[in-house]
Amino acid sequence: MTDQTRAETEPTDKEYESRTAEKLRQGRIVLHNRRRKLIFFGGLAVLVLIVLMLRFAG
Secondary structure (H helix, E strand, C coil), rough: CCCCHHHHCCCCCHEEEEEEEHHHHCCCCCCCCCHHHHHHHHHHHHHHHHHHHHHHCC
């Protein structure tokens, strides 16, 4: 990548200043209905159970 193309793709200082925390926030988990909540928390519970089984089995 040349210096010219790098300079064209990198944001300027003014663009960095205009970004708010709301725009930069990532990783939002959207659990609007009951089914999605059950799947999400069920997956977490299974993960915890697997970790506990591996810890006490060995």
